[in-house]
Amino acid sequence: MSEPAIMPQPRPGIIRPDKDTFLAEQNPFEAMMERFDHAAQLLNLDRGLYKVLRNPEKQIIVSVPIVRDNGEVEVYTGYRVLYNTSRGPAKGGIRFDLNVTLEEVKALAAWMTWKCALVNIPFGGSKGGVVCDPAAMSMGELERVTRRYTASIIETLGPDSDVPAPDVNTNERVMAWIMDTYSMHKRHTVTAVVTGKPVEMGGSLGRREATGRGCMIVTREALARMGRSLKGARVAVQGFGNVGSVAAEFMAREGGLIVAVSDKSGGLTNPSGLDVADVQRWVQEHHRLAGYPKAEPITNQQLLICDCDVLVPAATENVITRKNAPQIKAKVICEGANGPTTAAADEILDKNSILVIPDILANAGGVTVSYFEWVQDRGGYFWDEETVNKRLESIMVRSFSDVMTWAERHKVSPRIASYMIAVDRVAGMHRLRGMYA
Numbered sequence: 001m002s003e004p005a006i007m008p009q010p011r012p013g014i015i016r017p018d019k020d021t022f023l024a025e026q027n028p029f030e031a032m033m034e035r036f037d038h039a040a041q042l043l044n045l046d047r048g049l050y051k052v053l054r055n056p057e058k059q060i061i062v063s064v065p066i067v068r069d070n071g072e073v074e075v076y077t078g079y080r081v082l083y084n085t086s087r088g089p090a091k092g093g094i095r096f097d098l099n100v101t102l103e104e105v106k107a108l109a110a111w112m113t114w115k116c117a118l119v120n121i122p123f124g125g126s127k128g129g130v131v132c133d134p135a136a137m138s139m140g141e142l143e144r145v146t147r148r149y150t151a152s153i154i155e156t157l158g159p160d161s162d163v164p165a166p167d168v169n170t171n172e173r174v175m176a177w178i179m180d181t182y183s184m185h186k187r188h189t190v191t192a193v194v195t196g197k198p199v200e201m202g203g204s205l206g207r208r209e210a211t212g213r214g215c216m217i218v219t220r221e222a223l224a225r226m227g228r229s230l231k232g233a234r235v236a237v238q239g240f241g242n243v244g245s246v247a248a249e250f251m252a253r254e255g256g257l258i259v260a261v262s263d264k265s266g267g268l269t270n271p272s273g274l275d276v277a278d279v280q281r282w283v284q285e286h287h288r289l290a291g292y293p294k295a296e297p298i299t300n301q302q303l304l305i306c307d308c309d310v311l312v313p314a315a316t317e318n319v320i321t322r323k324n325a326p327q328i329k330a331k332v333i334c335e336g337a338n339g340p341t342t343a344a345a346d347e348i349l350d351k352n353s354i355l356v357i358p359d360i361l362a363n364a365g366g367v368t369v370s371y372f373e374w375v376q377d378r379g380g381y382f383w384d385e386e387t388v389n390k391r392l393e394s395i396m397v398r399s400f401s402d403v404m405t406w407a408e409r410h411k412v413s414p415r416i417a418s419y420m421i422a423v424d425r426v427a428g429m430h431r432l433r434g435m436y437a
């Protein structure tokens with residue numbers, strides 16, 4: 001991607017006209033960079049730092065060969081990108097998905113950098129992925145892909161250098177294999193090399209629910225600013241995995257009515273509120289939402305524009321675009337997923353006075369408790385769940401308040417305010433450290 005010849009002038013609230021909107025709606029790295037550029041302009045970031053922060057530190061592409069159960073050799077492509085490590089070890093999940101691309105992994109690694117800086121935890125940002133379809137693989141094949149990928153990127157991994165976590169289609173089982181593979185190479189057990197592990201092997205209580213819990217906390221705070229509460233609020237959730245199903249559960253616990261949920265197989269709606277626990281049980285048994293008998297079917301597109309107060313996109317990138325943004329009825333959008341809204345859609349949502357709680361804030365609960373897990377592993381002393389949840393609550397509430405204060409002070413959206421805070425913190429660290437040459 002080429003760098004702009006000159007830094008464009010600040011245009012608060014307006015996306016840069018010289019960008020190819022179509023490209024930015026397709027390419028998550030471009031979409032992320034739209035927001036970064038905007039924040040950089042408003043911060044008056046100097047040209048040198050602008051160039052440093054616009055480029056990932058390290059991009060690794062590996063071949064991951066395994067022997068499949070039928071005896072044939074298959075070779076998958078794996079990526080790991082370390083975007084910026086100025087504030088601490090890189091931190092970022094690993095996803096296994098057919099749609100993984102280097103551009104996507106770069107965007108996700110950059111988002112991790114801004115996210116960790118925004119909630120002010122001492123990590124940089126990274127991300128990884130393997131282009132594969134776990135649904136078409138046996139448990140043994142998945143384990144072999146995980147271990148071979150881990151071994152291929154082992155030089156970058158480590159509690160002081162790069163710490164993976166679960167993401168789309170990876171879970172605590174996969175984290176346990178990564179921890180074991182790394183530990184076998186190091187010849188001693190290193191629990192702090194990954195987070196999101198099973199609790200029995202050094203995982204943190206509260207980690208599994210942390211991202212969804214964080215979504216609930218910031219949504220509650222956003223509604224409170226409007227003089228409203230989650231009690232009686234109608235909530236639609238796209239994506240019913242780790243983030244979406246837990247966000248739905250916690251919002252329902254606070255009195256929210258979950259009027260629609262969806263996953264890859266389609267969606268469900270019930271205007272009087274779905275029984276989230278019952279839907280979770282169905283998914284546990286059937287591994288998909290489709291076919292759930294106690295609700296009407298709805299498509300993923302219909303879900304995004306359905307009649308609700310709160311919309312939680314918690315599946316994947318670029319689902320809210322300039323095409324469907326004008327029809328969105330929610331008053332608050334809580335971005336459980338990374339990058340669900342394009343920059344062009346942002347402008348429309350802003351005009352329609354919809355409060356978007358941006359991904360780098362809304363889903364930061366996960367990395368925050370990952371940070372707690374890393375601290376606990378390194379200290380060898382484990383906290384009770386109440387302590388974890390109380391500390392998470394305090395970081396999420398403080399970060400939400402910081403973002404709204406910056407947004408008001410600079411008359412920008414919460415998203416641009418979040419980027420401003422994050423970029424300012426990362427740039428500040430670079431200034432303090434100086435340029436090593």
Ligand code: NAD
Nearest residue numbers: 168169211239240241242243263264315336337338363366
């Ligand atoms: P997951 O694999 O547990 O669940 C993903 C869900 O989204 C599944 O229900 C899947 O069927 C659904 N989905 C996938 N593609 C879809 C599509 N095109 N349309 C509709 N539904 C679709 O993943 P997750 O961990 O819940 O992650 C979801 C999002 O949240 C990702 O963007 C991830 O990067 C982000 N995130 C996750 C965490 C975490 O702690 N797990 C933390 C921060 C951000």
